[in-house]
Every structure is written in structure tokens, then in C-alpha cells.
Amino acid sequence: MTDQPPRLRPSPPADPGATRPYHHGDLRAALLAAAEEELAERGVEGFSLRQVAKRAGVSHAAPAHHFGDAKGLLTALAAEGFRQFLAAQAAREAEAPPDPGEQLVAAGLGYVDFAMARPALFHLLWQSERPDFGDAELGQAARAAFQHLVDQVSAAGGTSTADEGAVWAMAHGLADLLASGRLSGMLTLPPEAREAMIAGVLRRALPRR
Amino acid sequence: MTDQPPRLRPSPPADPGATRPYHHGDLRAALLAAAEEELAERGVEGFSLRQVAKRAGVSHAAPAHHFGDAKGLLTALAAEGFRQFLAAQAAREAEAPPDPGEQLVAAGLGYVDFAMARPALFHLLWQSERPDFGDAELGQAARAAFQHLVDQVSAAGGTSTADEGAVWAMAHGLADLLASGRLSGMLTLPPEAREAMIAGVLRRALPRR
DNA sequence: TCCTTATCTTGACACTGTCAGGATATGGGG
DNA sequence: CCCCATATCCTGACAGTGTCAAGATAAGGA
Numbered sequence: 308m309t310d311q312p313p314r315l316r317p318s319p320p321a322d323p324g325a326t327r328p329y330h331h332g333d334l335r336a337a338l339l340a341a342a343e344e345e346l347a348e349r350g351v352e353g354f355s356l357r358q359v360a361k362r363a364g365v366s367h368a369a370p371a372h373h374f375g376d377a378k379g380l381l382t383a384l385a386a387e388g389f390r391q392f393l394a395a396q397a398a399r400e401a402e403a404p405p406d407p408g409e410q411l412v413a414a415g416l417g418y419v420d421f422a423m424a425r426p427a428l429f430h431l432l433w434q435s436e437r438p439d440f441g442d443a444e445l446g447q448a449a450r451a452a453f454q455h456l457v458d459q460v461s462a463a464g465g466t467s468t469a470d471e472g473a474v475w476a477m478a479h480g481l482a483d484l485l486a487s488g489r490l491s492g493m494l495t496l497p498p499e500a501r502e503a504m505i506a507g508v509l510r511r512a513l514p515r516r
Numbered sequence: 517m518t519d520q521p522p523r524l525r526p527s528p529p530a531d532p533g534a535t536r537p538y539h540h541g542d543l544r545a546a547l548l549a550a551a552e553e554e555l556a557e558r559g560v561e562g563f564s565l566r567q568v569a570k571r572a573g574v575s576h577a578a579p580a581h582h583f584g585d586a587k588g589l590l591t592a593l594a595a596e597g598f599r600q601f602l603a604a605q606a607a608r609e610a611e612a613p614p615d616p617g618e619q620l621v622a623a624g625l626g627y628v629d630f631a632m633a634r635p636a637l638f639h640l641l642w643q644s645e646r647p648d649f650g651d652a653e654l655g656q657a658a659r660a661a662f663q664h665l666v667d668q669v670s671a672a673g674g675t676s677t678a679d680e681g682a683v684w685a686m687a688h689g690l691a692d693l694l695a696s697g698r699l700s701g702m703l704t705l706p707p708e709a710r711e712a713m714i715a716g717v718l719r720r721a722l723p724r725r
Numbered sequence: 726t727c728c729t730t731a732t733c734t735t736g737a738c739a740c741t742g743t744c745a746g747g748a749t750a751t752g753g754g755g
Numbered sequence: 756c757c758c759c760a761t762a763t764c765c766t767g768a769c770a771g772t773g774t775c776a777a778g779a780t781a782a783g784g785a
Contacts, residue, residue, distance in 0.1 A: 334732080350645050352561060356773065366734050368774080373732090377773065434643045434696065436559050453698070468701035472690070473717040475699065480689025481681070487643065489662070490684065492677035508682040511720055543763080565742065575765050577743080582763090586742065 335373045337363045342384050346427045351435050356380065378437060382445050385438040388428045389448035393455055395421035407463040408513060414459050415478040415509040416502065422482035429486050433479070463513065470514045477512035481505060544582045546572045551593050555636045560644050565589065587646060591654050594647040597637045598657035602664060604630035616672040617722060623668050624687040624718040625711065631691035638695050642688070672722065679723045686721035690714060 341362040346354055356377040357367040374380040396417030403413035422429040431438065432452075438445060456478065457471045465471060484490045493501050550571040555563055565586040566576045583589040605626030612622035631638040640647065641661075647654060665687065666680045674680060693699045702710050 352645055355771085357771080367772090368735080369733055371774075430643060434639060434692070435561065437561055468705075469713050469717055472693075472699050472702055472713070473686070473720050476689030476693055476717065477682070477686050477721070478689070479693055480685030480687070483643070483692055484681075484685055484688055490681050493681055496677075504678050504681070508678055508685065508721075511682050511724075512686070512717075515720075564740085566740080576741095577766080578764055580743075580764095 334363065334365060334369065338365075338370050338373060338380065339384055339387065342380055343428065346384070346431060347425065350427050351430050351437065354381070354437075378439050381431065381435075382438040382442045384428075385431055385435075386442070386445040386448040388425075388432050389445070389452040392418075392421050392429075392432060393448075393452045395424075396455060407459070408510075411456075411459040411463045411474065411513065412506050412509050414456055415474070415481075416506060418456070418478040419482045419485060419505055422486035426486040429482065433483070460514070465514045467514075473512040473514075474509070477509055481508065543572065543574060543578065547574075547579050547582060547589065548593055548596065551589055552637065555593070555640060556634065559636050560639050560646065563590070563646075587648055590640065590644075591647040591651045593637075594640055594644075595651070595654040595657045597634075597641050598654070598661040601627075601630050601638075601641060602657075602661045604633075605664060616668070617719075620665075620668040620672045620683065620722065621715050621718050623665055624683070624690075625715060627665070627687040628691045628694060628714055631695035635695040638691065642692070669723075674723045676723075682721040682723075683718070686718055690717065 338359060341359045342354075345359050345362060349355070349358070354377075356370060359380070360367045360369055363369075370377075370380055374383060396414040399413040399417035399420065400410050403409045432449070440446060440449065453475065456475050460471050460474050465474070481490075485494065488494070493504060496504065547568060550568045551563075554568050554571060558564070558567075563586075565579060568589070569576045569578055572578075579586075579589055583592060605623040608622040608626035608629065609619050612618045641658070649655060649658065662684070665684050669680050669683050674683070690699075694703065697703070702713060705713065
């Protein structure tokens, strides 16, 4: 497992005795950080806007000014999540040999890394309908993220829709099943062996020569 | 266990003038049907127990007696969903040649069929935390469903955890991406071409000889 | 200094899931 | 036949949720 992209800064201790200034200073960033913590603890389905506000030490209606509504907050969080998702792939590629095939496998490993390290955020990005995927910023971040794999396929000699779909589906299937705790046969393996097996499985989707 | 419902009202407008009998007759089945409709229309994240009760033409607390709480209803729905998921695979296999490899591909096609035909239910089965997967009935149905693919892999000559994982991940990745409207390159294909491409991609995951 | 703007709080509303207690039908025993 | 134990369903209440309206407070420029 390689380095993960830095998480949003952890939320403040929320000292109840401390007199908090009326203006927070950087509430937007604090709310995003609190939202991701809430997401990790309660899941997408248990996500509560008021709980996020409470965690950030602010009134229940404070998020509205920065994000409009809950969908707006989750949209911003998803956009940031897609950027970190892309960064997870880049981190793996930086450690891999420059061979196009190896780079493609590395991207797939980063795909799986991200899903296993932050399953709730992965869920928000790929299976939730709560973010507004019509939003410009989120749309751009999302397209950039899953276009990256497609580009890697081309670089590795893929030419068809089938090539793109196969690699994407294999990486995504592994990521989703592993993130949700299935594929126990792989999960119980020691990390190095598991990683090697994932790489081997990813290679099956590669265009054959 | 469940009798065939005499009338599974597909969309009961809850006729206000009609005097409904105090006892419904087969409320449990009607609630399950209403729940799946609600699921299809609003998605897992928009699911509302009260809305289900209203759709079935019954008071908001009526479901409690049959299912306990919302989790209980979704657990029962998920168990039924897994059985139908398995049936979708079996339906494809019945039309395929008896060759083990072809049977395995057929199972994968059924896997994808189900996800595309009923994406919200697929989402409930695989990505939701609302059903109680510790429940005995649901656990049995779930295990039977995703054990089937693994058995097919063995029959087709698969011997390793990698073989099982590869086929499962490929089928699952295709199903999830297609159900959520991604993989547009495949979605825009005519059905026969799309099906052939999916089969071809599934074959990539098969153990090579 | 004063006023405009941004930021945050308080209060309210409709909706949700769940619980408690009451109403009604069903079926079997007397 | 009557009666009542039980299953079934309803009404009402409560806390929690997202969102809106209106007010309070701070920041910054004229």
C-alpha cells in the first residue's frame, strides 16, 4: 500500500468550554473535513447535515451559506474525492516502471487502494445519487478521474471500447467488492501476496497481443 | 412460505372513496411489492417507510407488525432480491450451451442483466448497509447467490482464488458500471452487439489454459 | 463614522422512523 | 351460539432530519 493522498485536515477538538468566535474563519474547509469524518463513521446512508454542523461546532443552519443544501455539501466533497481518487492512481504510477502496461496496472492498483482506504467516500463517488453530478466542478473532476484509466488503456495498446470497458470494469469490480468486505479469499491474504494477486487479475483485462 | 398474492396491485392509487377492509388480507406481500416500486422510483437513499405504507394504502405504522422496522422490510426485500438475482443467472444458463465455459459466461450475463433491469435493487443488494446482512434468511440467499459464480468457475477449470476473484470482479464491475449509466461506449451499442461485447469481456477473466 | 455585505444563529415547518396504546376483525373453545 | 384471545391495523406522540425566514454579529470599505 502506497501513500494515500492527504486527507482533509482533521476537525478541531470542538472544545465546549472555549468561547468560539462568531465568525469561524474557515468554516467551509472545516465543514468538508467534518463531512468526510461523518461519512467514514456513519456511511452515505447515515449522513446527517446537522451532525456535520455539530461536529464542526457550529449551528445547524450554518452550512447553508457555504453549500446551499446537503446535496451541495456532498457535491463539493465528491469533487474533492475524485481529485484524491486520481491522486491515488498517480501515486502508484510514480512508483511503477515506465512501461505502459505496468503503468496501467499501477493505475488499477491505485483505484483499489483508494476504495479500500476510504470505502465510504468511494461509495459516494460511484454509487450514490446524493451529489449533483450535473454540477460543473464535480463533472469535470469525475470525468478526469475515470478518463485517466481509459487514456492508460490507449497508451498500453488498447484500441476498442471492449479494451477500455474490460480494464475499467475489472478495476472497479475489484475495488467495490474489496471495499465492501467481500472477496474474503483475497482479503485474508498478507498484503504483498494480495497486491500481487490483484495485479495479476488486473492483467487479465489488458488487451492481449 | 409466501402464498401467491391474489392481486399484487402494481400501483394502487389508494382510492379515497373505496372502503378498504380493516384487514388487508396479504399486507406483507403488498408491502414488499410497494417497497420495490418505491425503491425503483426514489432509489435506496430516498426510500421512505411511510411512503411505502401510503402506496400500499395503509397507515404509517402498519409495516411494523410484519417487518419490525425499516431495516426489517429492506432485509426481506433484499433476500427476495438475491433469489431473483440468482434466477436471472439461471435463466441465461438455461439458454446457453452446456459447455462449462459457456455456462460461466451465461451466469455473468445474467449478473449484468439483473443489474441493468433493476439497478436500485442491485444497489440494495451490493452497496447498501440498510439491510441486516446478519439475518439468517438474507445471509443464506446472499451466499447462495454469489457462491454460484464461484462454483461455475470451478466447473470451468478455475482452481485459484485469483480465478474466482477475477470472474466475480469482472462481472460485478460490468454490472455496477452499466447499472449506474457509465460505460457509455457500451450502453450506446445495439443490444446484440453490446451483449456480444460483454460476453467477450467476461471471457477475459476466465482462467487461461 | 456609517453603512453595506458576509457570516452565523435562532426559530419554525414538514417530513421521517419508531414507540405506546387503542380499535377492529378472525378464529377457536366454551 | 357466544365469548374472548390473538392477530392485525390505526391514531397519536416523540425526537431527529433538511430547509427556509428572520434576526444577530462581525468585517471592510466609503
